[in-house]
Amino acid sequence: MTRAIQDYYPERFSHCFGCGRNNPHGHQLKSYWKGDETIARFTIAPMYSGGVPGNAYGGMVASLIDCHGTASAAAFACRAQGHELGEGAEPVRFVTASLTIDYLRPTPVGKEVTITGRLMSLEGRKVRVALALAAGGTVCARGEMLAVQFRE
Numbered sequence: 001m002t003r004a005i006q007d008y009y010p011e012r013f014s015h016c017f018g019c020g021r022n023n024p025h026g027h028q029l030k031s032y033w034k035g036d037e038t039i040a041r042f043t044i045a046p047m048y049s050g051g052v053p054g055n056a057y058g059g060m061v062a063s064l065i066d067c068h069g070t071a072s073a074a075a076f077a078c079r080a081q082g083h084e085l086g087e088g089a090e091p092v093r094f095v096t097a098s099l100t101i102d103y104l105r106p107t108p109v110g111k112e113v114t115i116t117g118r119l120m121s122l123e124g125r126k127v128r129v130a131l132a133l134a135a136g137g138t139v140c141a142r143g144e145m146l147a148v149q150f151r152e
């Protein structure tokens with residue numbers, strides 16, 4: 001899959017600070033399928049320091065996990081409905097209802113990190129996603145999200 005999950009969001013919902021392709025001031029995170037899971041890659045700029053030189057601000061870590069989580073929820077829900085993003089109807093859209101983060105190790109700035117998402121459960125409008133952010137093979141943070149399908 002060459003198009004990112006966020007590239008399927010409708011124009012009017014593409015201004016998210018973390019992942020909106022139409023927000024020139026944002027991070028423009030891109031998430032992709034990787035088998036049954038999802039993955040995003042990102043390099044945190046040094047300006048997002050958490051105060052300790054070389055380490056990222058926790059809100060930045062949460063922001064990446066948040067956006068990757070909602071994108072993953074949309075992709076998991078779409079596949080569960082029997083089609084892929086871009087096929088058929090406009091993709092379902094999710095917002096974060098709950099997000100917990102465990103900060104396990106400092107997250108480096110200036111070095112590529114990967115964020116992965118795994119489907120935990122899907123029940124009606126609710127999708128639970130397990131998330132992990134890793135640098136150089138070391139998991140720095142884990143997250144758990146409840147994403148709820150947005151009511152039109």
Ligand SMILES: CCCCC/C=C\C/C=C\C/C=C\C/C=C\CCCC(=O)SCCNC(=O)CCNC(=O)[C@H](O)C(C)(C)COP(=O)(O)OP(=O)(O)OC[C@H]1O[C@@H](n2cnc3c(N)ncnc32)[C@H](O)[C@@H]1OP(=O)(O)O
Pocket residue numbers: 009013014016018019066067070071093094095096097098124125126146148149150151
């Ligand atoms: C706030 C949205 C603004 C408009 C956005 C419009 C569209 C957005 C669409 C796409 C977005 C596209 C791109 C953006 C991508 C990524 C963004 C990154 C992620 C974010 O940055 S996103 C912003 C932060 N996010 C919010 O700003 C959410 C504020 N919030 C609400 O808008 C409502 O709260 C909502 C919609 C979540 C639910 O409201 P609702 O009325 O639709 O549904 P309801 O309350 O019935 O909940 C249904 C079932 O979820 C359970 N449930 C709900 N909340 C729970 C919780 N916290 N813990 C445990 N269970 C919970 C209930 O218990 C029930 O469960 P059950 O069905 O089993 O009874």
